[in-house]
Amino acid sequence: MTDCENLGDCPDSRVEKLYEYLDGALSHDDIVEIKNHLESCPECTEEHDLERLIRTVVKRSCREVAPETLKAGILARISEIKTTEHSSPAVQ
Secondary structure, eight states: OOOOGGGGGGGGHHHHHHHHHHHHHHHHHHHHHHHHHHHHHHHHHHHHHHHHHHHHHHHHHHHHHHHHHHHHHHHHHHHHHHHHHHHHHOOO
């Protein structure tokens, strides 16, 4: 049995350190502590792996680029709306 029967039993401070660990924001001693804990706690390891997966997907989606045809279509529509607004008589 681990000290984290389920993730809810893991102290908030340890869970917070897990996120800091993934951010690379811990001291050497804290890194060693988290690594040792992850080796013995499947629940925290699962949380760690899930958070890493989420971060990977978010990073990947931020690098995706919209197709040029989509960009051109949006810009054309914006231009069309602006032209329509400027050519319409003002409503009193």
